[in-house]
Every structure is written in C-alpha cells, then in structure tokens.
Amino acid sequence: MTPRRPPKPLSARTERRVDERSLARLAQDRVRLAKLSPGGAPDRPITVESSSLVELRASALPCPRCTGEPRVDEHTAHSVDGELLRAARTSCKQCGFARVVWFRIEQRLVN
Ligand SMILES: [Zn+2]
DSSP states (O other), X not given: OOOOOOOOOOOHHXXXXXXXXXXXXXXXXXXXXXXXXXXXXXXXOEEESSTHHHHHHHHHSOOTTTOOOEXXXXXXXXXXXXXXXXXXXXXXXXXOOEEEEEEEEOOOOOO
C-alpha cells in the first residue's frame, strides 16, 4: 500500500508572490481611499486656520502606498469655484509616490 502524499505545500516563492500581490492590492485600496479622504480632492479640502499649517499637515499624512513619510515639494494657491484653496504637492521619501493634498484656509475672525 502506498501512503497518500499530503498536498504539496506552497513553495516559499509562491507564498511570497501571493503576499506581494495582496500587498499591491492593499496599496491600491489605500491610494483609492486617500483620494476619497479629506484633502484628497479640491471638493473635500482639509480646513486649516493658517497657510503655515498646510505643509505641516500635508507632511503628517502618511504615504497611501507605503505609509512612508512624504515631503512637500510645492505649495500653491488655486481658485476653485470662486474659493481660494491651497494645494500641497507631496512625494513620498520612501517610494516616491506623488499626490496632491487640498486645503481650505479658514481664518478665525477676531473681533
Ligand atoms: Zn510611499
């Protein structure tokens, strides 16, 4: 009687490939989510009280692709539908992923 062979385990390489694939899918989901999150588009800006906070806040948002730390490359003002918005263009220090984070400046009025 020949013993039945147990099913062949996945080779380490196959497992790694599966991991990489699911990681890539996860990264895609995070990138998609980042676009839907506050700051991800001009119609959903992050509200800050002063323009000096734009770069601070933008660099505090982890890279959606690798969760690395982004660097602010450019900070520009845009008029969108009559509203003045700020856009921080960032790129990830780790993977280079580039994105734009949108802000609205809402100054607190002091009487
Ligand atoms: Zn990254």
